[in-house]
Amino acid sequence: MNLESEVEKSNSLVKRVGEIDFPQRKVYIKTYGCQMNEHDTQRMLSSLEDLNFDQTQEKEEADLILFNTCAIRDLANSKFYSHLGEIKHIKEKKKDVVVGVGGCVAQTEGKDLIKKYNHLDFAFGTDVIDDISSLVYRTYAGENKFSVNTWDRSRDYSIETKITHGKPQAYINIIKGCDKFCSYCIVPFTRGREKSRRVSEIVKDVQRLVEYQGIQEITLLGQNVNSFGKDNKESLAQLIIELDKIKGLALIRYTTSHPYDVSDELISVHGSSSKLSRHLHLPVQSGSNTVLQRMLREYTVEHYLGLLKKLRQARPDIVLSTDIIAGFPNETREEHEATLNLLREAQYDFIYAYSYSARPGTKAARMKDSLSEEERRQRLWEIQELQLAIQADLRQEMVGRVYRLLVDESGTKKDVLKWKGRTNCMRIVHFRPENESMDYLWHWVDVKITQATALSCQGEIVKDHGKSYPAPDLTVF
Numbered sequence: 001m002n003l004e005s006e007v008e009k010s011n012s013l014v015k016r017v018g019e020i021d022f023p024q025r026k027v028y029i030k031t032y033g034c035q036m037n038e039h040d041t042q043r044m045l046s047s048l049e050d051l052n053f054d055q056t057q058e059k060e061e062a063d064l065i066l067f068n069t070c071a072i073r074d075l076a077n078s079k080f081y082s083h084l085g086e087i088k089h090i091k092e093k094k095k096d097v098v099v100g101v102g103g104c105v106a107q108t109e110g111k112d113l114i115k116k117y118n119h120l121d122f123a124f125g126t127d128v129i130d131d132i133s134s135l136v137y138r139t140y141a142g143e144n145k146f147s148v149n150t151w152d153r154s155r156d157y158s159i160e161t162k163i164t165h166g167k168p169q170a171y172i173n174i175i176k177g178c179d180k181f182c183s184y185c186i187v188p189f190t191r192g193r194e195k196s197r198r199v200s201e202i203v204k205d206v207q208r209l210v211e212y213q214g215i216q217e218i219t220l221l222g223q224n225v226n227s228f229g230k231d232n233k234e235s236l237a238q239l240i241i242e243l244d245k246i247k248g249l250a251l252i253r254y255t256t257s258h259p260y261d262v263s264d265e266l267i268s269v270h271g272s273s274s275k276l277s278r279h280l281h282l283p284v285q286s287g288s289n290t291v292l293q294r295m296l297r298e299y300t301v302e303h304y305l306g307l308l309k310k311l312r313q314a315r316p317d318i319v320l321s322t323d324i325i326a327g328f329p330n331e332t333r334e335e336h337e338a339t340l341n342l343l344r345e346a347q348y349d350f351i352y353a354y355s356y357s358a359r360p361g362t363k364a365a366r367m368k369d370s371l372s373e374e375e376r377r378q379r380l381w382e383i384q385e386l387q388l389a390i391q392a393d394l395r396q397e398m399v400g401r402v403y404r405l406l407v408d409e410s411g412t413k414k415d416v417l418k419w420k421g422r423t424n425c426m427r428i429v430h431f432r433p434e435n436e437s438m439d440y441l442w443h444w445v446d447v448k449i450t451q452a453t454a455l456s457c458q459g460e461i462v463k464d465h466g467k468s469y470p471a472p473d474l475t476v477f
């Protein structure tokens with residue numbers, strides 16, 4: 001059903017859609033996991049406007065409660081189950097509240113969830129996110145206890161980015177799914193095979209967002225953005241070259257990368273693009289070749305370090321970060337030491353390190369495992385300790401330099417008001433306002449760094465450029 005064409009804006013309080021009147025209602029969405037999920041939540045919110053839903057941050061006042069789940073990490077998974085359990089009490093008090101679960105967990109376990117949780121009305125998988133209005137419509141039409149987890153089997157992937165948040169930053173899905181099948185990862189089972197959008201469609205999409213919605217910074221999203229365009233004989237490098245030409249667009253980021261698919265063409269674009277961020281997140285996962293083999297990662301440590309070298313040659317000021325899994329099944333002390341050595345050599349600006357947790361249904365979950373949870377915790381701690389020392393040293397070079405930030409938040413700590421923003425290279429910087437009445441939200445500001453530690457940087461404001469992106473200044477990082 002094409003809801004959009006059937007929406008009848010009879011008056012501002014009630015919308016007639018199909019056979020049903022939709023008064024103004026509120027939707028609460030709890031999102032778990034990665035930026036892909038954050039972006040999917042934005043798409044759902046935008047689509048639900050067709051049914052007269054506005055977002056609320058208070059689940060108690062919501063008419064519709066949705067969970068956008070993540071199956072990658074154990075922690076997000078267990079938080080979701082606990083939150084879903086809590087909703088039961090809300091539904092007991094407010095019988096007409098509709099509850100739905102979407103995303104990765106619903107893709108694989110939707111039918112079981114529906115059976116197990118009486119207060120759950122419907123479940124929907126990752127490939128029907130854009131059909132959320134139709135699914136919610138079905139619940140208001142009297143249907144409940146259903147689960148939809150069908151895949152779109154066509155090779156085409158065509159969408160329009162929808163944004164409701166009013167910020168100058170946007171996530172742009174460019175590829176969905178993953179063909180890599182790393183042995184520890186559930187994503188290929190929850191998100192399906194890779195499918196890319198066309199370069200021409202994405203460029204038009206971004207042009208529209210820049211022109212009509214004031215977007216200045218974009219993050220190109222996918223589980224493996226480096227394999228973007230393979231089926232269409234296009235590439236990520238080609239896409240960035242085209243996006244670079246868009247007037248009014250200030251900054252391009254992309255995530256997440258797989259080292260196997262980083263091409264020389266892309267590395268060269270890191271050197272030549274005027275808008276591509278100086279930060280690159282390139283997940284390595286382990287510094288041991290034998291662990292990488294067991295992870296089915298398809299590259300060696302030597303190949304990976306070679307990529308870092310080429311990237312640093314192309315862009316000497318590039319700032320790098322990575323993901324590390326501590327304590328992969330049967331990891332030996334030597335294999336763990338190899339990861340510590342890699343950290344010393346790679347000199348990352350920050351890392352996301354996790355202790356391995358088995359995801360049911362993956363190859364790694366079926367491996368016999370000799371490591372105890374205590375050993376895993378110890379190895380994670382060693383990785384984090386070493387990295388904190390490395391990044392504390394690295395960040396000293398920031399002191400005295402001026403960085404340009406896009407300001408995204410303010411907060412008060414011990415009665416001191418501070419604003420926070422991110423640099424082009426993804427470092428978080430806090431600064432005090434020139435006076436307390438100043439509102440810097442979504443301003444571009446230049447800040448001189450006065451203090452830098454492993455975890456935070458403080459600075460003082462040098463110049464406030466307002467909300468329009470200022471001309472680049474070579475003395476500003």
Ligand code: SF4
Pocket residue numbers: 178179180181182185186187188223224258
């Ligand atoms: S590249 Fe590997 S870790 Fe990343 S989403 Fe695909 S299977 Fe998972």
